[in-house]
Amino acid sequence: MAEAILSATDLVKHYPIRGGVLRRTVGQVKAVDGVSFELYKGETLGIVGESGCGKSTLGRLLMRLEEPTSGSLIFDGVDVYKQRGRAMRKLRRDIQIVFQDPYTSLNPRKTVGDIIGEPFDIHPDVVPKQGRRRKVQELLELVGLSPEHINRYPHQFSGGQRQRIGIARGIALNPKVLICDEPVSALDVSVQAQVVNLMEKLQDELGLSYVFIAHDLSVVRHISDRVGVMYLGKMAEIGDEDEVYSRPTHPYTQALLSAVPVPDPTLRNKREQIVLQGDVPSPANPPSGCRFHTRCFKAQEKCKVDVPELILRPDGAGEHFSACHFAAPREIIETIDVSGAATPAGGWAAAEQV
């Protein structure tokens, strides 16, 4: 089995809800509520789930941009939440993040050179001062931007180019793990493909491990080796890309997959659709037992009482992790393997440069 570079155990993050004139805590938003998983060296772990299920919060916990309410995180044998001072700073070099929104995550008053070079201010030992400009230009080139653009400001770039700047900053310190929070969600499809291809290329060249957070299940399948499906702060199912997409055993995963439109009109009305009733409950007051029971088409009495554990459960061909009492494989999408197929007639590779 592959070696884990990051392993999370029972991560919890609750945010207090304050109310009344005294601003006393009147409740907790259970944004992340007991999440465990491992990230292996050189792989991409996709994290999917509906808005508000805790994906970004999880991303921030993995970066220790926030302190967890409880739980532990081991990076390369080191207990992340126990590190202080210099040891923590060193760790920060190794785990970096690319944010969701290319329009707001870059400081508009700084040049691209300053933005990408910023991590070197915090970690001056990585690149000596006089080598910085060169290093930034190298990074620009690596992400397919022109090194001459080093003095430009973010507003002078398009969305896709800004996302490349965000990626350049993310990889500036040669991290081992890159957390990508919806890195392509704000982009048009034609530009999205450029950024996805770039990320795959960088992973090959630099041996990075990615946690790739997104709500687009098609993009996640494309880029991920393994996939975790979150619902209301918990992991519902996690496994290899093929296990989760071809043999999902959790009703929520099945419903999600069935709802994704496939860009092929000949499949119209031929694909099974599981339409979920109702809306996602509030994470301040999650349902008892299985959190999905209020919308689950398979729910039984037991589901309202007993919390289903995320454990290995049979999926027809083998077994993978699923948190459902009545886990059972169900084919939702018919997977076609095109990995051997010829690439579309040439010419596009050159077009990758912006």
Add this chain to the structure above:
Amino acid sequence: MTTTESSSVAATRGEARRQATADSVYKPKDGLLLEVDDLFVEFHTDDGVAKAINGVSFDLYQGETLAILGESGSGKSVTAQAVMGILDMPPARITGGQVRYCGQDLLTMPDEQRRKTRGPEISMVFQDALSSLNPVFPVGWQIAEMFRQHRGMNKSDAFERAIKLMQRVQIPAAKERVKAYPHQFSGGMRQRIMIAMAIALDPAVLIADEPTTALDVTVQAQIMGLLQELQEERQMGLILITHDLGVVADVADKIAVMYAGRIVERADVYDLYRQPAHPYTKGLLESIPRLDLKGQNLAAIGGLPPNLMRIPPGCAFNPRCRYAQPLCTQDRPELREVLPSREAACHFSEEVLNG
């Protein structure tokens, strides 16, 4: 939905439609509802003139779903706003073309007459549901107001209709929630309420501008299903604006692909996906990851959409096109028939069609 529910709604609907058409001056000829003919729109800004729409034409028939597809900034919403007559002028200026509804040009119609078409004849669901509901009035009241103003109903009848309509778009406990405010509903419910308002007066044409873009897939599926049901029930002409090729494949009859303010390809949905005739359409189809494909190569379209203040001469797509020839930087290709009932604006569509 149960059959009794649907037939009762259908009954009220039929009655409303009869009422509307009895005194309506608008009668579609051979089912043709809307003709947009060589439309041009510019924006005059401090930085210069942005040529947002540069000769857009399309037709819409009863019961038909036309999808307008294109990247951000290609002019989809501006086209819709011009049809609805809600463009901000200035900065916008319509510099050419006609928008005919049942044969009558909306653009030259007196304001008062035009205003009356909005709602009962042509109606729209906006891109951003959050900001288009009025936050200070209860949702039910906002729907009821439409019946009071356009149909002259009394208060209690109007509320009654509002509740029915909220139930029709599957708002749970509609009766109890008719007095609730927009912020008390989830994003998906607000979007359904917007749809309820848009269909309240039983329009002949419904324009839905990215009705599901901000929503999760499970909610998106609910809403697209609902829109389709309503459309079939009412034989509405539906214009669906989106950049999601998956949604289009699921619901559209015809597709118009926009690039830099022009329609570059027009086709039946099956033809377009099977065999695109324009390099841009082809590039788009090759660049989307598909849920059902494993080990797929994403062929990105290089470069960026043009700045509308400096659209390249010749074909606007030429800096990004892998089929481009010297001719493409000189002559602008017009939309032309490249196969029976297939149109594309490309000098070399025949090559594109052949692979």
